[in-house]
Amino acid sequence: MHLSAIAATALALLTSPIQAECYTTGERWGDQRSDAYWVVQGMCAPQHVSGYFAPDQTKYQCIDLADGKKGEFWVQWRGQASQVLGDGDCVAGLLNEVNGCDLGGESVHFGWYFR
Numbered sequence: 001m002h003l004s005a006i007a008a009t010a011l012a013l014l015t016s017p018i019q020a021e022c023y024t025t026g027e028r029w030g031d032q033r034s035d036a037y038w039v040v041q042g043m044c045a046p047q048h049v050s051g052y053f054a055p056d057q058t059k060y061q062c063i064d065l066a067d068g069k070k071g072e073f074w075v076q077w078r079g080q081a082s083q084v085l086g087d088g089d090c091v092a093g094l095l096n097e098v099n100g101c102d103l104g105g106e107s108v109h110f111g112w113y114f115r
Contacts (some may be wrong), residue, residue, distance in 0.1 A: 008090035017110045022091060029102060032065040036098045039063045039071055044090035052084050053077035058113075074115040076107065 029036060044050045058076040061075040065071050073094055077083050093114035097105045107113040 018110070020096070020100070020105065021107070022105040023103040026103045027069055027106070029098065032067065032069055033073070033098060035065050036071050039065070040073065040091055040094045040098065043073060043093065044087045046087075049073060049075045049094075050085045050087050050090035052082065054082050055080055072115075073113060074106075074113070076113040078113055079111040083095065083111070 003074045042048075043061045043063070046052070049061055053059070053075075054077070056076065056078065058074060062074075063071045063073070075085065075090060075093070077085065089112070093107070093109060093112060097114055098108060104115075106113065108114075
């Protein structure tokens with residue numbers, strides 16, 4: 001990793017507060033919460049929504065769930081330099097939105113945006 005990437009990552013860690021918000025409208029997870037768990041496990045792979053990110057790059061997946069519902073999942077790196085999101089960190093970030101909010105939500109954790 002280049003010194004500039006290390007410095008940008010350190011700056012993001014030191015200056016980016018953790019922000020989180022649950023949605024107040026929309027469809028409840030209901031019985032699809034467990035489906036969403038397995039979907040997140042499968043999509044947090046470099047060919048989907050984890051892996052390498054350029055600054056401000058967003059990765060998105062829309063997945064059909066049971067009962068005609070769909071799950072939309074977004075991950076974005078908001079740092080200054082490129083960064084790699086590991087599969088485990090991707091799973092943890094997206095499952096926070098599934099498990100922490102009945103209607104879904106969004107959060108920023110040290111430069112990583114999850115929705």
